[in-house]
Amino acid sequence: MSTLGEMEAVPEADRAPGAPHPRETQRLFGQEIAETTILDAFNLGRMHHAWLLTGPKGVGKATLAWRIARFLLATPEDQADALFAAPKPDTLDIPANHPVAHxxxxxxxxxLFLLRRPWDVKTAKLKTVITVEEVRKLHPFFGMSAADGGRRVVIVDAADEMNPSAANALLKMLEEPPKGATLLLVSHQPSRLLPTIRSRCRTLPLATLGAEDMRAALGQAGIDAPENAGLAELAGGSVGEAVALIQQEGLTLYAEILNLAATLPRMDRGLAAKLSQSAGARGADDRFTLTLDLIDRFMARLARAGATGSPPPEILPDEAQLLTRLAPDMGAGRAWADLAADLTARARAGKAVNLDPAALILDMCLRIGSTAERLPL
Incomplete structure (x- = not known):
């Protein structure tokens, strides 16, 4: 396990850019059901040896894992069922001045053992996967003697990043878990895990965050969030995604996309050229990627509005009216969905061959315009 000095010297694979590390986050917002599930299991003596924490990236899975780890290692092992023990805990909170928290x-x-993508000294980069060598370090970790009865906690963040050899090595430990061990697997895409790994874990799904919980979580992280409640909608209820959007002025960029869409069915080509040029500027790789992503989200929202007959919650004022006008019925929704799939494929192919970013964005805009002209709007 890395020391604090080592961590300060290299990037951490499980830390979102611009945000505190999950171990530094004391409160968790919007995940009361998940926390209650853990507490009930602990108090009833039914704490499973392996938990699979699932949900979209950035909703608090890692923060919950660290909260569970602090709780398990700071709470006496017999507290849940001893006859004369203190009252059963009703929160996972552990004081910041507790020795375990320190x-x-x-x-x-x-x-505590943290299993994550390691730093490659030779390349001076983080490895792209969790390797089997990292998993094998668990053998001496579990072999250490302890005066506390042997309780151990392992956090795997993210389990999706294990290569096949690492996954199989961890599976063996899940099949024969060491006594007193609790493994907490953070997973953004559980479908990518081996079915046998999933079957040996108790799945604990985490929900996306609403606007109030989002604002509170961002405030705790020291990030000024806009008053606009649409940030939570645009971020898909993910705090991590919201941080990225704030840093890259995502709401402003989404407003530009809406302004362009408002000129449909006769698209303003001047606005389209301006959008494409800003995304394709030299050194604007992040803006290019974000522009692709936000166009994709807008198209998905158009398709959803047409398919359901009602627009999704607004991200920005007057968006609902725009979505309703451009996707008035199921036929329009289907046309936008087909176009969205085509644009996604073209964007993927264009990035693969290093197509000029500005040309790619402009082509996407023109195809959106052509589709709008064919629809009875």
Missing amino acids: HIHAMAEPR
């Missing part, structure tokens, strides 16, 4: 924050808790 040790975990400094990455110096010997009973």
Whole structure:
């Protein structure tokens, strides 16, 4: 396990850019059901040896994993069922001045193991996968003697990033879990995991966050969130995604896309050229990627409005009226859905061959315009 000094010297694979590390986050917002599930299992003596924390990226899965780890390692092992023990805990909160909290924050808790993508000294980059060598380090970790009865916690973040050899090595430990061990697997895409890994874990799904919980979570992270409640909708209820959108002025860029769409069915080519040029500017790789992503989200919202007969919650004022006008019925919704699939494929192919970003965005805009002209709007 890395020391604090080592962590300060290299990037951390499980830390979102511009946000505190999950181990530094004391409160978790919007996940009361998940926390209650853990507490009930603990208090009833039914704590499973392996938990699969699932949900979209950035909703708090890693934060919950660290909260569970602090709780398990700071709470006496017999507290859940001893006859004369203290009252059963009703929260996962552990005071920040608790010795275990101090040790975990400094990455110096010997009973906790963090399994994540390692730093490659040779390439001076993070490895792209969790390797089998990292998983094998669990053998000596579980073999250490302890005066506390042997309770151990392992956080795997993210389990989706294990290569096949690593996944198979972890599977063996899940099949024969060491006594007193709890494994917490963070997974953004559980379908990518081996079915046998999923079957040996208790799945704990986490929900996306609403506007109030989103604002509170961002405030805790020291990030000024706009008052616009549409940020949570645009971010898909993900705090991590909201942080990225704030840093890249995503709401402003989405407003530009809506302004362009408002000129349909006769698209303003001047606005289309302006959007494409800003996305394709030299050194604007992040803006190019975000522009592709936000166009894709807008197209998905158009398709949804047409298919359901009602627009999704607004991200920006007057968006609902625009979506309703451009996707008035199921036929229009189907046309936008087909176009969205085509644009996604073209964007993927264009990036693969390093097509000029500005040309790619402009082509997408023109295809949106052509589709709108064919629809009875």
